[in-house]
Amino acid sequence: MSRRMRQRFEVLVVGGGPAGIAAAVRAAEAGRRVGIVDDNATLGGQIWRGESEAGSEASRWTERLRSSGASLLRGRIFYQPEPCVLLAEADDLVQELSYEKLILATGARERFLPFPGWTLPNVMGAGGLQAMVKCGLPMQGKRVVVAGTGPLLLAVAAYLSQHGAEIEMICEQASWTSLAWFSVALLAQPSKIFQGFQLKKELVGIKFSPNSWPVAASGRTTVESVTISRRGKLETIPCDYLACGFHLVPNIEVPVVLGCEIQDGCARVDDLQRTSVAEVFCAGEPTGIGGVELSLIEGEIAGLAAAGRIAEASSLFGKREKLRLFAKRLDRTFRLRSELTNLPQPETIVCRCEDVRYSHLRDHISWRAAKLQTRCGMGACQGRVCGPATQFLFKWNPDSVRPPIFPARIESLAGLTGDSKQELCETTGGR
Amino acid sequence: MSHATYDVVVVGAGIVGAACADEFSRRGMRVAVVDCEMVGSGATATGMGHIVAMDDSNAQFALTRYSQQLWQTLRPELPEDVEYDQCGTIWVAADEEEMIEVLRKRDYYGQREVPTEVLDSRTLLRLEPNLRPGLAGGLLVMEDAVLYPPCAAHFLMERAQKRGATFHLGQPVADAGQGRVRMRDGSEISAGIIVNAAGAGAGHLTPGVEIKKRKGHLVITDRYAGFLRHQLVELGYLKSAHSISSDSVAFNVQPRRTGQILIGSSRQYGADHHEVDSGILARMLQRACEYLPGLAQMSAIRTWTGFRAATPDKLPFIGPWPVDKSLFLATGHEGLGITTSLATARILVDQITGTKPEIPIEPYLPSRVAKEHAHV
Numbered sequence A: 001m002s003r004r005m006r007q008r009f010e011v012l013v014v015g016g017g018p019a020g021i022a023a024a025v026r027a028a029e030a031g032r033r034v035g036i037v038d039d040n041a042t043l044g045g046q047i048w049r050g051e052s053e054a055g056s057e058a059s060r061w062t063e064r065l066r067s068s069g070a071s072l073l074r075g076r077i078f079y080q081p082e083p084c085v086l087l088a089e090a091d092d093l094v095q096e097l098s099y100e101k102l103i104l105a106t107g108a109r110e111r112f113l114p115f116p117g118w119t120l121p122n123v124m125g126a127g128g129l130q131a132m133v134k135c136g137l138p139m140q141g142k143r144v145v146v147a148g149t150g151p152l153l154l155a156v157a158a159y160l161s162q163h164g165a166e167i168e169m170i171c172e173q174a175s176w177t178s179l180a181w182f183s184v185a186l187l188a189q190p191s192k193i194f195q196g197f198q199l200k201k202e203l204v205g206i207k208f209s210p211n212s213w214p215v216a217a218s219g220r221t222t223v224e225s226v227t228i229s230r231r232g233k234l235e236t237i238p239c240d241y242l243a244c245g246f247h248l249v250p251n252i253e254v255p256v257v258l259g260c261e262i263q264d265g266c267a268r269v270d271d272l273q274r275t276s277v278a279e280v281f282c283a284g285e286p287t288g289i290g291g292v293e294l295s296l297i298e299g300e301i302a303g304l305a306a307a308g309r310i311a312e313a314s315s316l317f318g319k320r321e322k323l324r325l326f327a328k329r330l331d332r333t334f335r336l337r338s339e340l341t342n343l344p345q346p347e348t349i350v351c352r353c354e355d356v357r358y359s360h361l362r363d364h365i366s367w368r369a370a371k372l373q374t375r376c377g378m379g380a381c382q383g384r385v386c387g388p389a390t391q392f393l394f395k396w397n398p399d400s401v402r403p404p405i406f407p408a409r410i411e412s413l414a415g416l417t418g419d420s421k422q423e424l425c426e427t428t429g430g431r
Numbered sequence B: 001m002s003h004a005t006y007d008v009v010v011v012g013a014g015i016v017g018a019a020c021a022d023e024f025s026r027r028g029m030r031v032a033v034v035d036c037e038m039v040g041s042g043a044t045a046t047g048m049g050h051i052v053a054m055d056d057s058n059a060q061f062a063l064t065r066y067s068q069q070l071w072q073t074l075r076p077e078l079p080e081d082v083e084y085d086q087c088g089t090i091w092v093a094a095d096e097e098e099m100i101e102v103l104r105k106r107d108y109y110g111q112r113e114v115p116t117e118v119l120d121s122r123t124l125l126r127l128e129p130n131l132r133p134g135l136a137g138g139l140l141v142m143e144d145a146v147l148y149p150p151c152a153a154h155f156l157m158e159r160a161q162k163r164g165a166t167f168h169l170g171q172p173v174a175d176a177g178q179g180r181v182r183m184r185d186g187s188e189i190s191a192g193i194i195v196n197a198a199g200a201g202a203g204h205l206t207p208g209v210e211i212k213k214r215k216g217h218l219v220i221t222d223r224y225a226g227f228l229r230h231q232l233v234e235l236g237y238l239k240s241a242h243s244i245s246s247d248s249v250a251f252n253v254q255p256r257r258t259g260q261i262l263i264g265s266s267r268q269y270g271a272d273h274h275e276v277d278s279g280i281l282a283r284m285l286q287r288a289c290e291y292l293p294g295l296a297q298m299s300a301i302r303t304w305t306g307f308r309a310a311t312p313d314k315l316p317f318i319g320p321w322p323v324d325k326s327l328f329l330a331t332g333h334e335g336l337g338i339t340t341s342l343a344t345a346r347i348l349v350d351q352i353t354g355t356k357p358e359i360p361i362e363p364y365l366p367s368r369v370a371k372e373h374a375h376v
C-alpha cells in the first residue's frame, strides 16, 4: 500500500520548467510558503533538464530556486478531489497538496503527425530524442534526419550534433518566404529567444531544407531510411534515427479539469496571468507557445502576482508584450501547410494506443463520434498524441478531460493509502 | 420536411431508438430517427454493456431474458467491433447468508430454464483466482454476456438505414406529439406514429412522463489480459441497488476484450451534473478492491459518469402514451437498457402492428402510471 502525505502551501506551482521555476522563485522570495511539483526526478522542464553548465541561465535559476526556500516535490498531479486540493502520485507515495494560490506551468508537448512508418522504432519526437540523449543514449556516428517544423528542430539538431550525431538533413516544412522574416528577426534580436539559436555555430555545415517534409519512413525492425518531399520531389535518405516534431501543443489538461476558460487551445489569462478561475494562475506554454524567455517572464509575473506584489509584476508587462509579439509571428511562420493533411495513407495508424488506422477515422463527423465508434484516443495516453493530430487532419475539436489527468493507481483514486510520517519527497534542483 | 413521408419518427438514437428503428424498418415501415447528438452517445456511451437476465421481479425477468435471447439470435450478424462476448456472470456471495440467496436465485432461474451453476468457495477461486480468498461462493449464469454499446447501436442504426430509414442528427427536438416532431429551429417532421426514445431526456419531451436521472460512475483500467474472466457482481448489489433514497455503491466489474477492466458501479439520485464525485468514486473503488485486492495497484486511465433513466416502479415505459394517440414511449430502462433494447423494440412494434407479443406487455405499459395518477 502506498503512503499518503498532506502538505499545505500558500502558493503551489505545478510544473518545474522555466515558467514554474521563475514563478516559485518570485513567490518564495516574496516570503510565501511555496511548493513546486514536477513529475520528473530533476527540475528544468523540457529544455533545462539535465543542464548543469555553471553560469548558464538554467543553473542560475535553479540555484536561485534552491536558496529561495521553496519545497521541491516530485509527483504527477492526477486529480482534484476537492476545491484547493490536488493529488500527486509518485512511486509509492500519494501527496495531498492544498493551496491558497495555484500556478499552472505545465508546459507543452510535441505534436506528431502520422505518416507511413511513423510508428517504427527509432522514429521519435525531436524533443524526445534529445531527452534520451541527455539520459545517456549514445549518438556517436549515428545518422539522424530531423524533420517537422519550428525552432525546436534547430535546437535539437545542434544538440545532437554536439553529441556526435551526423545530422543528414533538417527538413523544415515552412517555406523560404515565411522563414525569411524569421532569420531577419533572429539577427535583429539581441537577446536569445530560444536557447537553440545560441548554438548557431553548431549548425554550420548542416543541410537545412525548407519546403520539405517526411512522407514515409521505412525499415525492417527499425527505421533505415526516410523518404522526404523536398521542393516538390521525393528523395530517400538512409538514417538511424528520424527525429520528428511538428511544433508544440500546450498541455492544458490540468487547467481544463480545474475549469479554466480555454481559448484557441490555450488557457486564457489576464495581465497578471490569472485564469478565469479564482486564485488559479497560468504561465508559460499553456497560455500559448512562446519559448523560454516568454515563459520565464510569465512565470515571474504569476509568482509575483500570487504573492500580492502587483506593482513589481506590472513592471514586467512591457517586456512580456514584446516577447508575445514575437511568439505570434513564430506561430504564423511555422503554421502547418495543408499538404501535410495528405501524409497518412488509409493503412497508416493514427492512434497508437488502440491501433486505429486513418481509413477508420476519416468518415466520422467529430472526435467524439470517432472515439466512441473506433476507440481512437481511448488508450492510456487519452488522446494526447492522436488528439492534436486529428485536430489538424480533420479539424475535430478536442475532447473533454476526465480524471485521472494522468493514469493513476486505483488505490490512489480510492484513497486507499496509509498516512506517512515522512516529511518530503524531494526532487533534485538542477542536474 | 413538413410532408408525412414517414410512418414513424423515433426521437433518440441511443440503443433503444436504434433498436426501434431497426425493428420498424424490418417490418417494412418508413422510419426517421432524430437526435440532438449522434448515434449512441447518451447513456448508451456510458453504460457497462452487461447483457444480463435479472430477477428483481417477474416482469423484469421476462423482459431481460427475452431480450437476452434476441441478442443471442443476433450474435452471428454482429460485427467484431460490437465485442459480443458470452463471458457469463458470477454473482459473488461473500458469506453464508448470501449463499442462501445464491440458492434462491438458482431455483428461480432453474424454473425458467436459465442454465446456472452453484460455485463453492474453491470453485469460485479456480474460476476467478484474483478474488480475495474466503468468499463463500457464487452463482455462475453462463448465458449472460457483455458487449460494447455504442457500436451495437451503430450496427442497428446502419441496418435500419440500409432498409431506407433516415437520420436527422444534431437536431434538438423541442416537442413531439400530435403526429409531428418539431425541432428547435422550427422545422417539423410528421408521421402517424411518434416514438419518444429520448432516454433520460424523455420527461422533458413528454411532460407527465415520470423519469428521474440516476447517476452512475465507471472507471476503466489499462490492459491486464487474463486478470478477470467473468462479469462479477456482488450479491450485496441487490441490497444497495434497491435503496431508492440514498447513494450506493456496489462491486460490479467487467472484463473487456481489450484486457481492460471496467469497474462499477454507483447509484445516485439528485445529481444532475457530469462531474465525477470524488467521495462516491473512492467508495466504489474501495468496494471493488475489497473483492479484487489486485485492482489496487492497477492503473486507471479514465473515469466517467452516466445517467440511467429511472421510473418509479423500476420497469420501463413501452407502449402508447394515453394522452396522445400518435405518441408511444420507449424509455425508462434504468440500468438495463442495453440488455432490454431489442425486446423493447419487438414488443413496441408488436403493439403498433397488432402482432401478438411473445411476453405479456401489461407491466410495461405507460398507462399504469397514468392510472395511478387518475386515482390521486
Ligand SMILES: Cc1cc2nc3c(=O)[nH]c(=O)nc-3n(C[C@H](O)[C@H](O)[C@H](O)COP(=O)(O)OP(=O)(O)OC[C@H]3O[C@@H](n4cnc5c(N)ncnc54)[C@H](O)[C@@H]3O)c2cc1C
Residues within 6 Å of the ligand: A368, A371, A372, A377, A378, A379, A382, A399, A400, A401, A402, B044, B045, B046, B047, B048, B049, B147, B148, B149, B150, B220, B260, B262, B274, B301, B302, B303, B304, B305
Ligand atoms: C464499455 C465501454 C468501454 C469504454 N472504454 C473506454 C476506454 O477504454 N477508454 C476511454 O477513455 N473511455 C472508454 N469508455 C468511455 C467513453 O469513451 C466515454 O468516456 C464515455 O462515453 C463517457 O464519456 P465522458 O463522460 O467522459 O464524456 P465524453 O465522451 O468526453 O463526452 C462528453 C460529452 O458531454 C458534453 N458535456 C461535457 N460537459 C457537459 C456538461 N456540463 N453538460 C452537458 N454536456 C456536457 C461534451 O460536449 C461531450 O459531448 C468506454 C465506454 C464504454 C461504454
Ligand SMILES: Cc1cc2nc3c(=O)[nH]c(=O)nc-3n(C[C@H](O)[C@H](O)[C@H](O)COP(=O)(O)OP(=O)(O)OC[C@H]3O[C@@H](n4cnc5c(N)ncnc54)[C@H](O)[C@@H]3O)c2cc1C
Residues within 6 Å of the ligand: B011, B012, B013, B014, B015, B016, B017, B018, B034, B035, B036, B037, B038, B039, B040, B041, B042, B043, B044, B045, B046, B047, B048, B049, B050, B051, B052, B171, B172, B173, B174, B197, B198, B199, B200, B201, B202, B205, B215, B216, B217, B218, B264, B265, B305, B306, B307, B308, B309, B330, B331, B332, B333, B334, B335, B336, B337, B338, B339, B340
Ligand atoms: C453507469 C451505467 C451503467 C450501466 N450498465 C448497464 C449494463 O451493464 N447493462 C445494461 O443493459 N444497461 C446498463 N446501463 C443502462 C443503459 O446504458 C441505458 O439504459 C441505455 O443506454 C438507455 O438507452 P436509451 O437509448 O434509452 O438512452 P440514451 O442512450 O440516453 O439515448 C437517448 C438519446 O436521446 C437523445 N435525446 C434526448 N433528448 C432529446 C431531444 N430533446 N431531442 C433530440 N434528441 C434527444 C439523446 O441525445 C440520446 O442520444 C447502464 C447505465 C449507466 C449510467
